[in-house]
Amino acid sequence: MGKLAFRNSLSTILVLFLTLSTSLHAWAQTSGILLSDDQGKTIYAKNPNKPFIPASTLKILTSLAAIKTLGPDFHFQTWAYYDKTTCDLYLKGFGDPFFVSEEINKFARQISDHLFKQVSKGPISSAVIRNIIVDQTYFTPQVAIPGAGSSTNPYDATNGALCANFNTIFLKWDSRSRQYISAEKQTPFPDILAQQIRPGSKKTERILLSYNLRQHYPGILMYYFLKAAGVEISGTVQEGLFAGSDKNCIVYTSSYSLADIVKKLIKFSNNFIANQLMLTMGASTYGPPATLEKGTAVLNKFAEEVIGLKDVAIVEGSGLSRRNHMTPAQMRKILIAFIPWYEFLKRDGNEFYKTGTLSDVRSRAGFIRGKDNRLYPFVIMLNQTNTGYDSIRRMLKEKVSKASRPLSP
Structure with a gap:
């Protein structure tokens, strides 16, 4: 190989290496991933305490707040x-x-x-x-x-x-x-x-x-x-x-x-229903007329006082806004509180989940049922990149498979 060809080949390899390194760095900075058992013990984590845009996975919190505030039989x-x-x-x-x-x-x-x-x-x-x-x-x-x-x-x-x-x-x-x-x-x-x-x-x-x-x-x-x-x-x-x-x-x-409504809210990921519930909670708690400020006050107060979340930012109830922020660790707490109603989530095999999508935002949160029949909460939050979404899901399922043991006969 001539010197010129060798230099060109080396330059190509260097560019590919730098591109891959940059992509991996960006992925590491713009993704939050968390998997734990149903007691909150971490099995896998990447940026668990970094705030991300939850998109429509926020509807899990809105649903939980409505169930607790108004009652499932409301x-x-x-x-x-x-x-x-x-x-x-x-x-x-x-x-x-x-x-x-x-x-x-x-x-x-x-x-x-x-x-x-x-x-x-x-x-x-x-x-x-x-x-x-x-x-x-x-x-x-x-x-x-x-x-x-x-x-x-x-x-x-x-x-x-x-x-x-x-x-x-x-x-x-x-x-x-x-x-x-x-x-x-x-x-x-x-x-x-x-x-x-x-x-x-x-x-x-x-x-x-x-x-x-x-x-x-x-x-x-x-x-x-x-x-x-x-x-x-x-x-x-x-x-x-x-x-x-x-x-x-x-x-x-x-x-x-209300339980019927929450099931439909999650199934169809309906923004209108989510914010109707948020506004109704505001009027029910602070008196009519319902306002955005009253509704978000209920959600933020519920997140802090009932779930135990600090510094969470919720500006509406559906996940439409990019100004909503929470960490994967905070979403895990929401999921653990939502366990009694996990079957309200969509189901794919042994996975119960809610997705969220905005421009450059892809999220997924829910539970993977293990071979021991326990529910393993998981959170995927990708901001500014969709790289690796499917491989992350496969990886989390493999970790649940290894972590769980079948129940004894």
């Missing part, structure tokens, strides 16, 4: 009040994240049954409603969630005290009628909506409603379902203050328990 309520003098129907929401078409239809039948019973007993002469008035005041208006965008995509859905179908509508193009129709049999698409919604393409898609339409949407669906139940409505849907009280209102209790 059911959201929505109120209605019929004013016999004005014939107006008032609706008031308290943050139910699953106030979906099926629930609204059930509530409409509860209201219509109440009205028809009042007619039969004499207090009112006919089941007639003038206006439907929606009260959104349990939440402060237009709560701005850090990290959320302003697009019409469902993941940017905004929060509110009374929201229908996650503030979205699912439509499809009907080539026969050459117009959009509802893609869900249980959800109507009244003309008042058709006049205001202009999807961008002729395909099936779920879109986020405009802010003003979101405020009225629960009342619009209630209007439709009440008319279908035989109630006459002469007016419109409006915003206003609830005229009734807890003593004289019609109470609808959600079919979904």
Whole structure:
């Protein structure tokens, strides 16, 4: 080999070595990994005490705080009040994240049954409603969630005290009628909506409603379902203050328990649901209206006083914001506290997990069940690099396999 060729070869090797060294250094600095047993004894750790962006793995903490604060058997309520003098129907929401078409239809039948019973007993002469008035005041208006965008995509859905179908509508193009129709049999698409919604393409898609339409949407669906139940409505849907009280209102209790909601929150990694729970906890703890500050105060206080985390930074409840920070060791404490509800997590073989993804952020947290049937909490937090994600998972599973021993027969 000539001197020039040798020098070129040596230069190439040196460049490759420097590149690999730089990559390994970057990986070491931007990754946090932790594996322990169910008592918190560390089996493997890399940067366990360095803060990272948790992304959607933060939903595990939000879920745990909701279970502890509100209770797994908690059911959201929505109120209605019929004013016999004005014939107006008032609706008031308290943050139910699953106030979906099926629930609204059930509530409409509860209201219509109440009205028809009042007619039969004499207090009112006919089941007639003038206006439907929606009260959104349990939440402060237009709560701005850090990290959320302003697009019409469902993941940017905004929060509110009374929201229908996650503030979205699912439509499809009907080539026969050459117009959009509802893609869900249980959800109507009244003309008042058709006049205001202009999807961008002729395909099936779920879109986020405009802010003003979101405020009225629960009342619009209630209007439709009440008319279908035989109630006459002469007016419109409006915003206003609830005229009734807890003593004289019609109470609808959600079919979904908080445990049901948390399962769906984790399964679909729904940002809207996570922040609805955060805001509801804030209003429940500090009084209405719900605000971002009250909600995050509950989460940060819960993290510090109940889980024992110091210097954790939580600015919203879903993991959307890059300003959320916690260490792998802190996430391990959250996981150990979450063990009674580990089956709420997604499952892949012997792994129960929650993932999180943002631009240049990839995270995963959960449990690996060992051959001894114990749960081994693990945390993977990769910031600024996705290098080695799958190999890290394989490595952790191998370590659990070696650390665990089958139970004796």
